[in-house]
Amino acid sequence: MSKNLSKNLTLDEQIQKRTMSKKKTYWKAGDTPLQRLFINIILIFASLLAIYPILRLLTVSLRPVDMLLTTDLRIIPEGATLNNFIALFTERDFLLWLWNSVVIAFGTVVLSLFLSTTAAYAFARWRFPGYRLGQIFVMTQQMLPAGMLLLPIYIIATRLRLTNTYTGIIIAYACGSIPFSMLLLKGYFESIPKELEEAAHVDGATTLQSFTKILLPLATPAISITGLFAFMNCWNEFMMARVMLQKNSLYTWPLGIRILQSQFNTTWGQYAAASILVAVPVMALFLWSSKYIVSGLTLGGVKD
């Protein structure tokens, strides 16, 4: 059947067909079964290395207290129990830490988006006097050593009595996230065709109207992703929280989890349980949004 078909084709078409089929199978032909076996072995080894520490967390979290300190390497330990998880909720302030993190992250995301969305639009739409200055600022800001502004912010916050409050750290996080959020959103606004807005103007809409009625609804996905970034950043943040929050009752989970980890005693199991509970949702969110994260991270460095 196929022979008949190929006979009907012209010579050109036949050549084309052959090269095309060759293209498709090139890599497959390039890897002998032995090579493929080798590649798979390497990748399996690397994957094991990548997930083993995470699996170990699960193991330790399931260990009964009297078996915490063993040299056993099984994934599901002997006498597995959920006691560590229960202890986390009944004996430890785990829920409080999560609550604190949620309050701070929520406040940060809302504030940060309100501050950066309109600014991003201004940067995307107009070349106003001061545009270049803003660009230079965003670029230099990325070069500040991590934690360089921690001391001045801490001192200012102390003077204003804002240390050990949610307000203080929310403001610090939200304003710190403006440049990056703005950069992300600016890129997105620029990708929306100008014709859309122009059409709205023809219909008599003002710029403000076209922004609120057309661009904002269109940009909802981008705004959500930007919010997700701001959320993940402050959800996982340690350094600023360590400085700004010294009261145990205000600890976010990174600070709290460190108490559990601090000694090698019975709390190791609880530490592992807490880590599993925090890490799994974060990992799921990350995997779901990893495509955007990559483009977002490289955007800051690659684009001006």
Added chain:
Amino acid sequence: MSGLTPDAIMLGLGELVKLLPIAFALIVVIELFTWFLCAKIIRTKFTLAYVMLAPGIVGVMALIVFPFFYNMFLAFSNMSMTKFLTFSASLQIGLQNLIDVFTVPVLQRTNIGTLIIRTIIWTFVNVFFHVTLGMFLGILLNRPLKLKNVYKSLLILPWAVPEVITSLTWRNEFHYQYGFVNIILKSIGLEPIMWFQDPFWAMISCIFVNIWLGVPFMMVITLGGLQSIPQDYYDVAQIDGAGGWKQFVNITLPLLRPILTPATALGIIWTFNKFNVIYLMYQGGPIEGTHILITAMFSAIFENYRYGFGAMYSLVLFVMLLGISSIYYKIAGGFKEVSE
């Protein structure tokens, strides 16, 4: 049952309920003020732009620009825990701080020279392995594999775990007796290592953890780059009789360069700034043996309470990073020509 009491819930909600409306009111006030200023007094055609920018600019001014200059002022002061309110500032004190940064130990025993050398080694080793391993895995993943997506999701996981958890977990796993690293070392017949006690091994373990952490990023970047290389190039090379290695050197590497160069430069800045791993693993110990520039800054300021000195030290770091970054932007500028 402890922790999350109704009082604690109310405290959090209460602050949010107060903070957010006040912030929005403030945003509106700032916008109205800007509108008045631009439309009525200056009369610029960019009124709307400035109105939209104003709240963001105020936020950035208050928490980035002002602290930056305040930090400069602090660098010329002798502020510390005991002189929190009674400090004095002068040019002389600032110069003394600057001299101290280079002559006096930043912490108890480590001076800045040691820290610089250690940071260079830390950054170089880390980024080297990030790029080589990441590229290696990326190239392997780009071949036709049945379980490609499974491998990809598993290999990306180290990047997805919050850094705090990564660092603390690995710290536990480097425990002499009960950590799995030593258990495995023992089971293959090697001597277990005292990771916590010996600065050398402590540093090795920190570097190992950070490599584990950073490879997925480079892997994903490489994969993205590889997918943009047309298959035809390899076909032609195949016809010309170029082998796998030659194809890698002459096609893959040069075409990956425009993507890998900025990613590498970004990686250098990130690794230089990597606070969490070092600090959470051993707090810079044992005997200050794992401190890098960034963690030493944090310790000097927030554990030894040398505010004035720490501020000057952070300025020195800023100049260093500015130097590194300007080299990066030169390279990235070259990159732009290639990509556009």
